Amino acid sequence: xxxxxxxxxxIDGSTTAFVLIDLGNxxxxxxxxxxxxxxxSNSSTPQAGE
Amino acid sequence: MSVNRHPNxxxxxxxxxxxxxxxxxxxxxxxxxxxxxxxxxxxxxxxxVNGVLLVRGTDYTASTGTTVVLNNALVAGDIATVSAPSxxxxxxxxxxxxxxxxxDLLVANGSASLTNLxxxxxxxxxxxxxxxxxxxxxxxxxxxxxxxKIINGDFGIWQRGTSFSNSGNYxxxxxxxxxxxxxxxxxxxxxxxAAPVAGYEAPYFFRIAKSAGGTYVATRxxxxxxxxxxxxxxxxxxxxxxxxxxxxxPYYQQNFGSGGSTTTGAFIGxxxxxxxxxxRYSATVAIPSVAxxxxxTGSYLEVFAGRYVGSAATTIxxxxxxLEAGSVATPFTTATGTLQGELAACQRYYWRTSVASGYGxxxxxxxxxxxxxxxxxxxxxxxxxxxxxxxxLSALSTFYWEGSAAGNTPTSLxxxxxxxxxxxxxxxxxSGSFTSGGTCALYSYNQAAYIxxxxxx
Numbered sequence: 452x453x454x455x456x457x458x459x460x461x462i463d464g465s466t467t468a469f470v471l472i473d474l475g476n477x478x479x480x481x482x483x484x485x486x487x488x489x490x491x492s493n494s495s496t497p498q499a500g501e
Numbered sequence: 502m503s504v505n506r507h508p509n510x511x512x513x514x515x516x517x518x519x520x521x522x523x524x525x526x527x528x529x530x531x532x533x534x535x536x537x538x539x540x541x542x543x544x545x546x547x548x549x550v551n552g553v554l555l556v557r558g559t560d561y562t563a564s565t566g567t568t569v570v571l572n573n574a575l576v577a578g579d580i581a582t583v584s585a586p587s588x589x590x591x592x593x594x595x596x597x598x599x600x601x602x603x604x605d606l607l608v609a610n611g612s613a614s615l616t617n618l619x620x621x622x623x624x625x626x627x628x629x630x631x632x633x634x635x636x637x638x639x640x641x642x643x644x645x646x647x648x649x650k651i652i653n654g655d656f657g658i659w660q661r662g663t664s665f666s667n668s669g670n671y672x673x674x675x676x677x678x679x680x681x682x683x684x685x686x687x688x689x690x691x692x693x694x695a696a697p698v699a700g701y702e703a704p705y706f707f708r709i710a711k712s713a714g715g716t717y718v719a720t721r722x723x724x725x726x727x728x729x730x731x732x733x734x735x736x737x738x739x740x741x742x743x744x745x746x747x748x749x750x751p752y753y754q755q756n757f758g759s760g761g762s763t764t765t766g767a768f769i770g771x772x773x774x775x776x777x778x779x780x781r782y783s784a785t786v787a788i789p790s791v792a793x794x795x796x797x798t799g800s801y802l803e804v805f806a807g808r809y810v811g812s813a814a815t816t817i818x819x820x821x822x823x824l825e826a827g828s829v830a831t832p833f834t835t836a837t838g839t840l841q842g843e844l845a846a847c848q849r850y851y852w853r854t855s856v857a858s859g860y861g862x863x864x865x866x867x868x869x870x871x872x873x874x875x876x877x878x879x880x881x882x883x884x885x886x887x888x889x890x891x892x893x894l895s896a897l898s899t900f901y902w903e904g905s906a907a908g909n910t911p912t913s914l915x916x917x918x919x920x921x922x923x924x925x926x927x928x929x930x931x932s933g934s935f936t937s938g939g940t941c942a943l944y945s946y947n948q949a950a951y952i953x954x955x956x957x958x
Contacts, residue, residue, distance in 0.1 A: 459917075460870060462919055471913055481892040482892070483916075
């Protein structure tokens with residue numbers, strides 16, 4: 452499933468772009484698009500391995 | 502005839518054996534004319550003939566304790582005298598044979614009476630015990646909270662689920678794994694009564710099932726603050742088994758946090774060769790001092806417990822991971838010693854709120870526009886830091902909201918930066934469904950629904 456992008460309005464009136472990612476098995480992750488853009492292309496999660 | 506040279510004190514008595522020769526005797530033995538039997542301690546005797554002290558080894562031989570052989574035969578009328586000190590015991594001395602093994606203790610079992618208390622098991626504690634013969638006894642194992650710095654070392658808490666196959670993720674609480682191979686991490690249940698340590702009946706253990714290929718699989722836990730155990734000798738211990746003989750190599754790292762000094766690390770022990778049966782393994786390592794280091798935010802001591810390097814397919818089971826000060830692996834306990842304490846310790850780093858059964862409420866909030874609302878959720882414990890902006894979520898179809906319009910599935914849920922470590926907020930997005938300042942509730946009828954907040958190191 453392709454990521455779903457959406458905007459939320461912050462309490463100060465500014466807007467932040469978010470993305471919803473389907474990890475499979477009924478698990479999803481929601482994160483700012485700015486975080487999503489930093490992920491390696493082959494990673495479905497934000498946690499880097501050791 | 503006996504003579505006590507110190508008649509007023511306990512001590513040595515000198516026994517004199519006296520014999521009048523008939524002539525030709527070269528051996529002295531038996532009973533003298535005073536009904537005194539000849540006995541002596543070889544080397545301590547004195548032999549006289551007619552009052553002249555003979556020279557041992559030159560004039561006579563005395564080696565049996567009951568006979569003396571003279572080099573020159575006696576003549577009739579000679580008076581032979583053997584003077585021998587008695588064997589004596591020093592009053593109130595303790596024979597060294599009372600203790601029989603390393604660690605044995607001498608304890609009183611009554612007035613002026615001592616007995617041996619055999620050494621206790623490793624890590625056991627000496628306690629007063631009026632029922633014991635010696636008044637004290639070894640008690641153990643003692644499950645002492647706070648000694649183990651590994652949280653969820655018994656793998657009892659699994660907020661995120663029970664089976665994982667995406668590398669680079671958390672599994673059982675606080676336990677992270679990664680690999681370049683196909684691996685499944687899973688919760689496994691002990692058969693009741695089969696947990697590997699007496700006195701600790703654990704429900705679950707941790708399984709690493711690695712397929713052939715790749716080069717490694719590692720599970721690790723980060724212990725908050727690099728100052729932990731700095732400049733101390735520590736002992737890592739755990740129980741483990743595998744589907745076949747396999748060697749794992751635990752490792753540690755000192756990470757000095759953002760802006761801190763360079764990470765350092767070393768192996769803990771020289772590798773453990775696992776077998777197909779549960780065995781407790783332990784190794785000691787000296788953690789370096791942090792003197793002279795720069796410690797930034799988010800520093801930690803990282804322990805790689807189940808760390809296998811190789812391409813073989815292998816299944817490794819681990820339980821009871823403990824990291825403690827000192828050079829002895831003491832009886833296992835969890836970090837907090839209680840189920841609720843261990844859950845709270847885990848929730849400092851990750852909290853997942855879900856629907857237990859039927860209707861479940863996640864939180865109340867307020868609309869900030871017609872299209873979205875902020876919903877507040879109180880974590881059960883203050884989290885380590887403001888959680889990550891990444892939310893773990895179940896499918897949006899599992900959520901419902903109630904606002905100014907009829908309840909429905911939200912378009913999206915997002916982390917709200919107003920969150921603090923003790924008050925979390927989620928933005929619920931649904932076009933045309935809220936009123937600015939109006940009340941909103943986020944809830945679910947679906948037991949699969951969950952929201953997870955991450956404040957891991």
